[in-house]
Structure formats: structure tokens, C-alpha cells
Amino acid sequence: MMLNPADADFAAALDGVVPSGVFREIEPRYLEEPRGRLQGRAGLLACPRTTQEVAALIRAAHDARVGVVPYGGGTGLVGGQVLTEGPAPLILSLERMNAIRAVHADENVIVAEAGAILADLQAAARAADRLFPLSLASEGSARIGGNLATNAGGVNVLRYGNTRDLCLGLEAVLPDGRIWNGLTRLRKDNTGYDLRNLLIGSEGTLGVITAAALRLAPIPARSGTAIFVVASPRAAIDLLSLARDRVGEGISAFELLSGQGFDFLSETLPDIRQPFDTPPEWCVLIELGLIAALDPQEQLAELFEAALERDLASDGLIAQSEAQRDGFWMVREQVPEANRRIGSVSSHDVSIPLRALPEFIAKAAERISEIGDFRINCFGHLGDGNLHYNIFPPKGADRTAFKAQSGIVARAVHDLVAEFEGSISAEHGIGRSKVTELEIYGDPTKIAAMRAIKSALDPQGIMNPGAVLRL
Amino acid sequence: MMLNPADADFAAALDGVVPSGVFREIEPRYLEEPRGRLQGRAGLLACPRTTQEVAALIRAAHDARVGVVPYGGGTGLVGGQVLTEGPAPLILSLERMNAIRAVHADENVIVAEAGAILADLQAAARAADRLFPLSLASEGSARIGGNLATNAGGVNVLRYGNTRDLCLGLEAVLPDGRIWNGLTRLRKDNTGYDLRNLLIGSEGTLGVITAAALRLAPIPARSGTAIFVVASPRAAIDLLSLARDRVGEGISAFELLSGQGFDFLSETLPDIRQPFDTPPEWCVLIELGLIAALDPQEQLAELFEAALERDLASDGLIAQSEAQRDGFWMVREQVPEANRRIGSVSSHDVSIPLRALPEFIAKAAERISEIGDFRINCFGHLGDGNLHYNIFPPKGADRTAFKAQSGIVARAVHDLVAEFEGSISAEHGIGRSKVTELEIYGDPTKIAAMRAIKSALDPQGIMNPGAVLRL
Numbered sequence: 024m025m026l027n028p029a030d031a032d033f034a035a036a037l038d039g040v041v042p043s044g045v046f047r048e049i050e051p052r053y054l055e056e057p058r059g060r061l062q063g064r065a066g067l068l069a070c071p072r073t074t075q076e077v078a079a080l081i082r083a084a085h086d087a088r089v090g091v092v093p094y095g096g097g098t099g100l101v102g103g104q105v106l107t108e109g110p111a112p113l114i115l116s117l118e119r120m121n122a123i124r125a126v127h128a129d130e131n132v133i134v135a136e137a138g139a140i141l142a143d144l145q146a147a148a149r150a151a152d153r154l155f156p157l158s159l160a161s162e163g164s165a166r167i168g169g170n171l172a173t174n175a176g177g178v179n180v181l182r183y184g185n186t187r188d189l190c191l192g193l194e195a196v197l198p199d200g201r202i203w204n205g206l207t208r209l210r211k212d213n214t215g216y217d218l219r220n221l222l223i224g225s226e227g228t229l230g231v232i233t234a235a236a237l238r239l240a241p242i243p244a245r246s247g248t249a250i251f252v253v254a255s256p257r258a259a260i261d262l263l264s265l266a267r268d269r270v271g272e273g274i275s276a277f278e279l280l281s282g283q284g285f286d287f288l289s290e291t292l293p294d295i296r297q298p299f300d301t302p303p304e305w306c307v308l309i310e311l312g313l314i315a316a317l318d319p320q321e322q323l324a325e326l327f328e329a330a331l332e333r334d335l336a337s338d339g340l341i342a343q344s345e346a347q348r349d350g351f352w353m354v355r356e357q358v359p360e361a362n363r364r365i366g367s368v369s370s371h372d373v374s375i376p377l378r379a380l381p382e383f384i385a386k387a388a389e390r391i392s393e394i395g396d397f398r399i400n401c402f403g404h405l406g407d408g409n410l411h412y413n414i415f416p417p418k419g420a421d422r423t424a425f426k427a428q429s430g431i432v433a434r435a436v437h438d439l440v441a442e443f444e445g446s447i448s449a450e451h452g453i454g455r456s457k458v459t460e461l462e463i464y465g466d467p468t469k470i471a472a473m474r475a476i477k478s479a480l481d482p483q484g485i486m487n488p489g490a491v492l493r494l
Numbered sequence: 495m496m497l498n499p500a501d502a503d504f505a506a507a508l509d510g511v512v513p514s515g516v517f518r519e520i521e522p523r524y525l526e527e528p529r530g531r532l533q534g535r536a537g538l539l540a541c542p543r544t545t546q547e548v549a550a551l552i553r554a555a556h557d558a559r560v561g562v563v564p565y566g567g568g569t570g571l572v573g574g575q576v577l578t579e580g581p582a583p584l585i586l587s588l589e590r591m592n593a594i595r596a597v598h599a600d601e602n603v604i605v606a607e608a609g610a611i612l613a614d615l616q617a618a619a620r621a622a623d624r625l626f627p628l629s630l631a632s633e634g635s636a637r638i639g640g641n642l643a644t645n646a647g648g649v650n651v652l653r654y655g656n657t658r659d660l661c662l663g664l665e666a667v668l669p670d671g672r673i674w675n676g677l678t679r680l681r682k683d684n685t686g687y688d689l690r691n692l693l694i695g696s697e698g699t700l701g702v703i704t705a706a707a708l709r710l711a712p713i714p715a716r717s718g719t720a721i722f723v724v725a726s727p728r729a730a731i732d733l734l735s736l737a738r739d740r741v742g743e744g745i746s747a748f749e750l751l752s753g754q755g756f757d758f759l760s761e762t763l764p765d766i767r768q769p770f771d772t773p774p775e776w777c778v779l780i781e782l783g784l785i786a787a788l789d790p791q792e793q794l795a796e797l798f799e800a801a802l803e804r805d806l807a808s809d810g811l812i813a814q815s816e817a818q819r820d821g822f823w824m825v826r827e828q829v830p831e832a833n834r835r836i837g838s839v840s841s842h843d844v845s846i847p848l849r850a851l852p853e854f855i856a857k858a859a860e861r862i863s864e865i866g867d868f869r870i871n872c873f874g875h876l877g878d879g880n881l882h883y884n885i886f887p888p889k890g891a892d893r894t895a896f897k898a899q900s901g902i903v904a905r906a907v908h909d910l911v912a913e914f915e916g917s918i919s920a921e922h923g924i925g926r927s928k929v930t931e932l933e934i935y936g937d938p939t940k941i942a943a944m945r946a947i948k949s950a951l952d953p954q955g956i957m958n959p960g961a962v963l964r965l
Contacts, residue, residue, distance in 0.1 A: 129735060130848045174684050185682060187691075188659065203939040210878040211656060211845045212917035213645050213695055214924060214932055215962060216944045220658075220691035224684055241738055264600060267712055271785040272743040314742040316788060374680045377601045407681040446683035453685060461685055468674040472951060473687045479950035480943060491686060 026090045026488060028110035029066030033089050037067075040083050041076045045069050053114055056105050057098055057161075058363070061455070063105030065092070068114045074194060074202055074233045077115065081231065081485075082200025084113055090488040091115050093227035095169025096140065098161035100372075101454025103173065103226045103490045112488065115231060117168045123147045124234065131239040132191065132208040137168025137232050144237075153239035156183035156275075160356055168232045174224035176450030178276045178355075181406035182312070183240060185450070187223040192236035195222055198229065198481035208236040221476070226452050227487035229480050243275070243312025247319025248348040250280075251330060252303040252338040257381040259307050259405055262335045266309065269329070270322055276310040277406035284358045284400050287415075291364035295357055296350055298340050307405065308355050358402055362413050366422040368397060369432040370413040373440045374449035377408045383443050387412065390435045395428060409449040412436060437464060453491045462493070497561045497959060499581035500537030504560050508538075511554050512547045516540050524585050527576050528569060528632075529834070532926070534576030536563070536585045543590045545665060545673055545704045552702065552956075553671025555584055561959040562586050564698035566640025567611065569632035571843075572925025574644065574697045574961050583959065588639050591704060594618045602710040603662065603679040608639025608703050615708075624710035627654035627746075631827055639703045645695035647921030649747045649826075652877035653783075654711060656921070658694040663707035666693055669700065669952035679707040692947070697923050698958035700951050714746070714783025718790025719819040721751075722801060723774040723809040728852040730778050730876055733806045737780065740800070741793055747781040748877035755829045755871050758886075762835035766828055767821055769811050778876065779826050829873055833884050837893040839868065840903040841884040844911045845920035848879045854914050858883065861906045866899060880920040883907060908935060924962045933964070 027033065034046075047068045054063035066089075071077045084091045090112035097104050106112050117138035124134040128151040135144050141162040148155035157170060159177035169175075171193070175186045183189065192207035205219060222230055253259045256279065263277050285302030288295055299306075309326075311319045323341045330336035342348040362370070375383045384401055391397050396417045403411040414432050416425045437447045437460060447460050462470070470492075477484070477492055488494055498504065505517075518539045525534035537560075542548045555562045561583035568575050577583050588609035595605040599622040606615050612633040619626035628641060630648035640646075642664070646657045654660065663678035676690060693701055724730045727750065734748050756773030759766055770777075780797075782790045794812045801807035813819040833841070846854045855872055862868050867888045874882040885903050887896045908918045912935050924932050933941070941963075948955070948963055959965055 127847070127849060129731075132847075174688075176682050176684075180682065184659075187688070188655075197939060197943060201939045201942070203943065204937050205940060207915065207917070208847050209845045209917050209920070211647050211651065211875075211880045211920040213647075213919045213921055214917055214928075214936060215695075215940060216700075216947060217645075217658070217688075217691045217695050218940055218943055220688045221947075224686075224688050229687075241742065243742070260600075269785065269787075271712065271714070273785075314740065314744075316740070316793070322787075374682045376598070376603075376679050378598065404682075409682045444678065446678070446680050446685055448684045449680070449682040450684055457685075465685060466675050468668060468672045469676060469686060469689050471672070472668060472674065472689055475950040476687060476692075476947055479946040 026110045026485065027088050029089045029113040033087050034067060036087055037083055040079045041069070041071060045071050045076060049114065052097065053094060053116070054105060056102055057100060061102045061105045061107050063107060064111045065114045066111035068116060070116045070119045072119045074196065077231055077233050078196045078200050078202050080113065080115060081196050081198065084485050085199050085483060088483050088485060089113055090485050092487055093117070093172065093231045095137070095166035095172065096161065096164045098165045099169065099173060099454060100451045101456040103452060103454035103487065106489060107455065109488060109494070117166060120233060126151045127208060128153055130208060132236055133239055134206065134208070134234065134236045135167055136234045137166065139167045141165045141167055141170060148239050152242060154242045155237065156240055157186055157189055160359055167235060171223050171232050171235055172225065172227050173452040176404065176407065176409065178278060178404060180404060181277055182272060182275045187220055189238045190219060190223060190235055191238060193219050193222060193232055194234040195230045195232045198486045206234060206236050224452070226454060226490050228477060228491050229486060244315040245313050245317065245319050247311045247323050248342040248351050249309045249323045250298050250306050250340050250351055251309065251327065251336040252306045253336055255305060255381060256384050258335045259305060260377060260380065262307065262330055263406055265329060265333065265335065266326055269326055270311060270313070273311050273313045274309065274406070275312040276308065278308040278355055278403065279405035280306050280308060280355065280358065280402050281400055283398055284361065284402050287361035287365050287400060288354065288357060291361045292357055295353060297354060298351060303338070308351055362400055365415050367413045367415050368422055368425045369429045369436070370411070371433070371436050372449050372451045373412055373445055373447060374407065374409045375440065375443050375445040379443050380408055383439065383445070387436060387439050390439060391432060394431055394435060455490055458491065458493050497581045497956065498559050500560050500584040504558050505538060507558055508554055511550045512540070512542060516542050516547060520585065523568065524565060524587070525576060527573055528571060532573045532576045532578050534578060535582045537582035539585045539587060541587045541590045545667065548586065548702055548704055549667045549671050549673050551584065551586060552667050552669065555956050556670050556954060559954050559956060560584055561956050563958055564588070564643065564702045566608070566637035566643065567632065567635045569636045570640065570644060570925060571922045572927040574923060574925035574958065577960060578926065580959060580965070586702060588637060595705065597622045598679065599624055601679060603707055604710055605677065605679070605705065605707045606638055607705045608637065610638050612636045612638055612641060619710050623713060625713045626708065627711055628657055628660055631830055638706060642694050642703050642706055643696065643698050644923040647875065647878065647880065649749060649875065651875060652748055653743060653746045658691055660709045661690060661694060661706055662709060664690050664693060664703055665705040666701045666703045669957045677705060677707050695923070697925060697961050699948060699962050700957060715786040716784050716788065716790050718782045718794050719813040719822050720780045720794045721769050721777050721811050721822055722780065722798060722807040723777045724807055726776060726852060727855050729806045730776060731848060731851065733778065733801050734877055736800060736804065736806065737797055740797055741782060741784070744782050744784045745780065745877070746783040747779065749779040749826055749874065750876035751777050751779060751826065751829065751873050752871055754869055755832065755873050758832035758836050758871060759825065759828060762832045763828055766824060768825060769822060774809070779822055833871055836886050838884045838886050839893055839896045840900045840907070841882070842904070842907050843920050843922045844883055844907070844916055844918060845878065845880045846911065846914050846916040850914050851879055854910065854916070858907060858910050861910060862903060865902055865906060926961055929962065929964050
């Protein structure tokens, strides 16, 4: 069933459906994605201001059988926001629906529209003396609707969960234009199927999220940050275990960094101050957020002593000031930028059962070295078993020369992930870049069920066509 | 589309599909539910031992268009486990699939079959020095498959979440007999729609859960239990807020008890030792689970001092021994039994946005007093905004005399819940008892989407017919 383009006829059909001011010129940024690898298409760009306008647009697209690409901050890394082939779609940007509708500080709930920028949401929570824990590199431009649509992860998942775990209720427009008002702020509600979690992570293919009720957390009374040098990924995991025994739920982040990452930073961003004169092969960045009765400096110092005793850490730095803390995090946060400047042959967002992670890292390096002479930057959210596993050409070589090997390298990594019962997309989603991988590595019964659900809720296939499931 | 009964023809069709030992005599307990209000029907009872046998049975039922009622521990309170009308179904009991398949203590994961009894799962976790946090009154007979199918709640939701929050992966048989192997133990996996959460809470209407990978938590190094007398539900909520500021995520449970509950206990279970000579009108049971660096007795004592200062508590008891702790919890856990012995006119499992909860309690009492002279026992999981709101005849009167008013009372409570944007089923589910309520109070767009999903995954409607959605 072929879709129709969002052409002049469709534009005419929309006349009077929503005010003409809803439509905007399609600037190039709506057709690009952060890594510059895909080129999108569009016939029309709509920037509705209300849920009713979103519903009217979707209903019209449904009637005319025109594809709709929901658009948040455009920061997705798997092409979910750019439609690259087929009839030009309607891009539906939520950018004008960016209100914080309510902050219920005493209930630890914030209600925001889908277009709210993540950093603004964090700020609104902070203004009410609360924490909205979702935190990721693109938070200055990512919008919460996109975070929800992709079930974004980030650095605080270990303690607070993925985006789905932070969501209590949704308001959304389904593919026939009907509005679902599920904007509850209840902690417990067992009245029927979990439509909320079905929409979260469906990457705009089952409807458009227009608003969400989200969990807040108390801001930890005291926090502390440290970098510990560890001998190996295995030592890092044992250190996490030790830290958990000692401070329980107080560990907000536990990030792995590799020597290769430090080298890339030196090479591409020499102004960034690095914590060690000689970059260690492996280290972890630990963030604690504790209650007033506990001293984070003391806890980190004691943890370091205990780790030293058990040969789990050989060196360490505990941030002594806010500036030093920011410096540690700057290093972590700029690693993706350094990677981008080096230019990867192939980059992966994988998760592995925690216990098997060290073996995966060793085996993956082995397999890649069999393919050729590459550099590997393996880093990420160790506490979640989530590695950003990126492969680069040898020093001095240009990645274009290795383009031909990119598919072979990717296949080798993903095959190994499958052998380890891991995930080929831990936090970025499927989008359009990983549709084939999902077909290869996904459970066939699950994919058949996904297709059945998609056909049931969106029989015309207008919602984000070609994302997650092949047309 | 009428279903066929699980009759002699169907039994003949099953010959050779699974070994004959899979079939058992249908004892009366499979046709009853805990409150004795519904009478089930069945044509056949199958107790498969493997996922393959479950798949073969479902496939045969699918081909013959015979209804299937999945059966766990039979402890559900909304009739999801008993089919009361229509063609006699196949009851599919998971009781023989009760293996703990694996304990990954270092990953905080346990993998169990659906028929594992909740208490056995807790014990298996404890044997590995871990905590499986799901805890509820029926844990001695409830099976984890049923807990998942109904997204059970219980006393530790405040800290550890509902059953869905404890589940990492599922193995399930879909309504066409295909096996979905989604038994991942990953913390992050964004590869397609969230089939796991769709099955969790769908009460057996979208498939049969056969196994699950579940989260474990470290056992808190030190724990403490207290009962504080509070002046009102408002004071209880403010006390929770104060406790959160002081001990953060260390609060494992925060339960509200009413004076009426204590009176019912005295009346029906006089041997249970009550904490106060004169039952207070309201009190809360607080459980702390802390890291080694914090002393729970000290934290509770300081919390009490702070609460006293702010007029949030007037009296309190901190358990000084394991026996005293068990005594406090015994009181809480026997309240439902006391209620059962008194005999309610109408009982409700509702949740209300936390801030509005005191107002709800006041208004509900008002509305019920307008209907007649009733006694109310309002208690439950205050930290989750979840009240068990039960209405009883006046002292000395028999509930049968008030039978006629039960519908009016229920309607008054649920109307008020809707006015407060609460849930008419916080943790028990819809089953068959609340199908009409879901139709009245549910969002119509959501219900339409649920119907579409049900038809897509189970076009013949064989899975737990009449539960959640009307036939």
C-alpha cells in the first residue's frame, strides 16, 4: 500500500484544518542528522501549538494516506527522524509545544509537553528543588518527546532507570488522529494494557507523544565525584559491586573510559584538561549522590582504600571542588565529540550481560584485529552493561579508505553481541539505520507481533514510515 | 465469533500433542477464587512441564478455537483466573513449571519459570544473599507468572517498583502457539516495541508467560521498623516527605493503618498482639533498609524527634527485636483477613495522586455516610497513593442485609476516584469483576487501542476470554 506525498494537494486539503501559521519553511536542519550520513525528505513542515492541532494534522494525514515523521530535537543517532526514500512526508515538529504544564514537587512529578528541551525540563525541576534524572550528551537540544519515543538512556540509568522508568503517564495522538489522555501521575494503575510503555520506544511509529507526566527525585543532599584507575573491565565490574555493597542506591553514575578515548581527546581537543598525565588504559568515573547523613568525600576515600586493598584500583582522584567535578564530567562528555572528529569506521551501542562484559571486550578486540588494523574506543555506561563500542582507522589513516570494511566490522561486532545474548541497540533505538540488524538478530516471534501491532494501530502505515519496521 | 468448548472432541484432538500425563482432574480449587464470589467453568485441566508443551497446547486450542484460561496460584482478587460463563475452557496451570532456572547473583538477576511460588523465589534470592523485593500477603501461594500477568504491587513498591519494574525479560507463548524468547537479562535494550510490558499486566489475554528474568537487589545491610501515630492522612504524607528528605531511597515500605482496622482485628483475631492499648485513629508502619554506614534505630529515633517537633507524629514505637518487627508486620498483614471475616459490602483497590489523598479520604467518607450507616477501613500502601478502601456494614449487622447497596456504594467510590483522577484498580487488575468499571471509567481511545491489539495478537479471542475486555 503506497503512501501519498505531502504535496500541494495535501496542503490544500489541510486548508482550514489548522491555522496556516502552523506551517513553516523546511530548513535544511530538519532533513539532517547529527552524524551527517543521511539525507531526509519532506513535503511539508508543521509546527503545531496544541494537542488538538496535532490530532487534526494526523487525522488529515490518515485520511489522505500521507506519511508523518514526528520530529523532536533531531538528535537521534539512528535516523529515526529522517525519512530518506519514498513519498515526501509531513514533518510534524513538536518544537512549539514546549510548555512545562505543571510541577507537583510534593508528589515528585513534572508534566511537560513533548517539545520541552531536556535541559529546560531539568532546570524546571531544579527550580522546584527536585531532580529530573535523565541526563545525556545532547540534553541541550534533545526534546523530551524524542527521549520518550526512543526510550533514551544516558548516564543516570544505573540509579534512576531508562526514560520509560521515569514516565508515569502520557498524552498522545494515535495514528487515526484520536487523542489518548493517559496523563496520569499515579504510581500504581492496573487498568488495562500498558499503552504507555508500548508507545515509549516505538520511535513515532505507533503515534505521536504530545505530553508526559514524569517522575522527579529529591536532589541528593550531598554529592561526590571520583575517577579511579582500574586494571581491566573485570576490575571495574568488581569495583562496582564493592561500591554497591558500601553505598547501595547512592551510586548515580558509573562510567567506563578507555585509554584510547584519552588519546583521541589529546589528538582532537587538546584544550580539555585531562585528569592523568599518562592516560590509564582503563578508568571509571563514579558519581555519588547521598543523603545528608553521609559524607561523599569520606565514602569515596573509603571506597578507594577498600578497592586498593583488593587490587581493584591503582590510582584515583576525588573531585575537591565543583570545578574539578565539572572537569571530570567534561572529559566523559567530550569523548563522543573526539570520536566524531577522528571519524569512526563503525560505531555501536551495545549491551552485554554484566558478568560476560570483560570477555566480550577481549573477544571483540580479537575479532576486529583479524579483520584489520583498527583502533577501538570502548567506553560507556558500565553499570548498565552498556558499551559504546566504536572502531576507528589506524592513526594517520582516513576513514574513507576503510569504508568498504565498515559492514564487515559491524557484522563481526553484532554477531559477537548475539553470541553473548546482548543487544545491538542498548539505548539509541532502531530508527532507519538498524532495521536490517533487527531483522537479522531480533526474535522472529517478537518481530511478527510487532508487525501485527503496527498494522492494528496504524493500518495505513502513515506513522514514521520505514522506521523500526521495513515498509 | 463463538468459541468451542474444551470437550471430548478437543481432548481427542490433543491426543499425542502432549503426553497424557499433562492432563489432570479438575479439582474444585481451580474453579474458585479467594473471596468465594465467583464459580468457574472448565472442560479440561492441563499442567504442562515445559514451554514446548505450553506452545503445543495453545497451538491446538488456537486451531480448535477453544478458550484458554492461564492459571497461576489462583490468588487474584478480580476473577481473572475463573471463567464464569460461555463454553468451558482449557485451564492451563503453570504449577509444574516452577523451576528457578538460574541465579546470577553478581548481576542481580534471577530467572524463574512462571509457576514458581513467590515465596520460593524470595527464598532462592535470599540463598544467594540477594533480595527479590516483590512482597504481598498471598506470597505463600501466588506464582510469579500470575504476579507478572497482573503486574502485582505489594508493600515494597515505594522503593523497588511494581512487578513490571522488576522484570528484565520474558519467555512467553503467544496466542497462535509461537514461543517468544525474550528472556534477556539486560538493563538496556532498545530493539523494537516493548512486548514485555505489553504482556505484563495483560492478565493472560495476550499470551501465556512461561518464564521471566527478574531483578534482584542487595539485601539492605541493616533494617529497622517503626509504627508512628499520626493525626491524619495529611500528617502521614508530610511524614513521608520528611522521611524521604532524611533517608532518601532507604524507605522500603510506608503503610497506612486505620483505627477501624485495629478494631476489626480485636473483633475477629483477638490473639494478635496490637502495638497500642488504645488503637490510634491513624498510624503508619515504616520499614527502613539501610547501608552499613547508617544505623536504622538512630535514623528512626531522629525521624520521630523531627516528626514530633513538626506535629506530624504524637506517639511511636521502634521495633527493638526481630520478634517485635514481625509483630508489627503481622498486624499489617492480618488486616485483610480481619476484613474478610467481618465481610465487606464493597471493597476497592484505588490510587489517588498523593497530594489529593487526604481530601479523597474525607470526601469519600462523606459520600458513603450519605448512602447509609457504614464502617470504613481505609488502609494500604500510602507511599504509592494506593488505598485499600473497604466498606462494611455497621457493627452487629450482617453484610447480606446490605447486598442491595453494594453497587451504589461502589459507584460512589469509583465516581469520586474518577473526579480525583485516580485509578479504580491500582494493583489488582481488571480481571472479570471490573470489566464494566473499565468501560465506564477508562479512556475510550485507550480501550479502542486495547481492542485493536487484542484482535491483532489473538484474532480468535481464545486467551482468557472475557477478562479485561468484554467478549
